[in-house]
Amino acid sequence: MRSISNGTHITIHRAGQLDASLSRAWHKAMDESPDFANPFLAPEFAAGIGGCRGGARVAVLHEDGEPVGFLPYERNSFGVGRAIGLGLSDCQALVHRPGITWDTGQLLRACGLSVFEFDHLVAEQQPFGPYVTGTFPSPVLDLKPGDGDYAQWLRATYPGLAKTTLKKERRLGRDLGEMRFVFDERDPRALRTLMRWKSAQYRRTGRMDRFARPWIVDLVDHLFQVREEHFTGVLSVVYAGDRPVAAHFGPRSRTVFAAWFTAYDPEFRYYSPGLIMHLRMAEAAARDGVRLMDMGRGDKEYKDWLKTRELRVAEGFATRPHPVATAHRLWRRPVRGLRNTVLAHPTLREPADRLLKTVGTLRTSARTSSAGAAPRAR
Structure with a gap:
């Protein structure tokens, strides 16, 4: 149990080991806000990641003894954290009851994290706002x-x-x-x-x-x-x-x-x-x-054809003063910036896409030729 402020504390759990009462409270928080209705924000997704990756955890915020917020994340041995399923999940958030807020620095300290990286954070997450490095459209289809x-x-x-x-x-x-x-x-x-x-x-x-x-x-x-x-x-x-x-x-x-x-x-x-x-x-x-089909962040022609509107999602690095956080941000931020620059400009994106396809064709051809070749004598 980690104290945050008077009347509020945080407990840390393995992602696949929440008891039934905590799962019910998490589901209740999802039901109380349309921002949290996405299935990637459900405890079942966190539990699935937890069954495959050992560093998956959930920070549970308690207020006056009641669980009111849930942050699923992954942590490595150096204290570097990231949104659970980063690279796979198309929606990330600290799922919470209405009116709940938090101090991000104290939250990271309670989780044992020097940095928390995200790339599909829902726009409602105001306490993470100072750490956002960019926001991006995420097309959706109202059904x-x-x-x-x-x-x-x-x-x-x-x-x-x-x-x-x-x-x-x-x-x-x-x-x-x-x-x-x-x-x-x-x-x-x-x-x-x-x-x-x-x-x-x-x-x-x-x-x-x-x-x-x-x-x-x-x-x-x-x-x-x-x-x-x-x-x-x-x-x-x-x-x-x-x-x-x-x-x-x-x-x-x-x-x-x-x-x-x-x-x-x-x-x-x-x-x-x-x-x-x-x-x-x-x-x-x-x-x-x-009622809503979320097609995820990213520019694709079929998404432009199908979408009825766009949500905004954020990427960034929530940090607290620590050498590991500084090193991680210096390493990751230029990579993200270069990728986003390429994706945002058709004059760069289209040649890059053609280059990737050429590499893919060569790689596939090489694999096929290798598979069909006679084994060499040892």
Whole structure:
């Protein structure tokens, strides 16, 4: 137990070991503010990370004996902290009851942290404000349930996209077999197909292959099994005949659905299966009670087509005076700044994207050639 001020203290827990009463209090805080309805802010996501990474913790703020705030984070042996799931999570926050505030320096001290890094912090987190280095748009889609079928919903919601998308779907159905969409697919083989497609996409585009990291595979496998009110892992699949052509895996809460991992069979890329996937998901999620589809920070053409508005998310480094915090900030901030500069300017972003794709093509070709070569004599 770490004292913060009169009547307030903090306890530290392993992320996967919160008792039922603390989980209920966390869920209650999520329910009391739309800022915290995102499934990445649920204790189930923190617990999933905690089962895969040993440094995952939760700081619980208590006021007059009642748990009123929850900060999930990861800590390394040097006292460097970061938002839980940094690099994977598209929403980060200290989830708290209305009216609760905190002193960030004292919070870090209670957590044993010299620095706390974040990159998708919700804008409501005012005590972290002095440590924000930049804010960025995060596109979202406000969902309205339709009374008709998918085609009617699509024409009413996206009249500009409807004709082209429906035409491509019909053509794909004629070429491969009847189109079928499953919003909540429970077949783990489909999840493996998605991971295989996504790994190939990462390599093809020169990005880091997340599914080459066993802990991320384990995390997704675990979250696929979680089916709770505030967090459910949802696998969605578009089939043409009996063949999957596009898939998505992401979490949902009662009212928010987070777009996360989407991929498709590149053999059918001319049918725009990724766009078909997102449109089908949006319509099905709306029917299932979801009110907001969060597409995450980042510039993508399909996000501009689909979004109805944008939220703001922040990145930065909350610190307290410590040599480790200074070193970490000096190391990480220029890297983040360079990346953000490239992403913010099309004249830089497009050549960088082409370079990554060229590297990905060369890397994939080299791997294929190596796999096909005869083994050398030792």
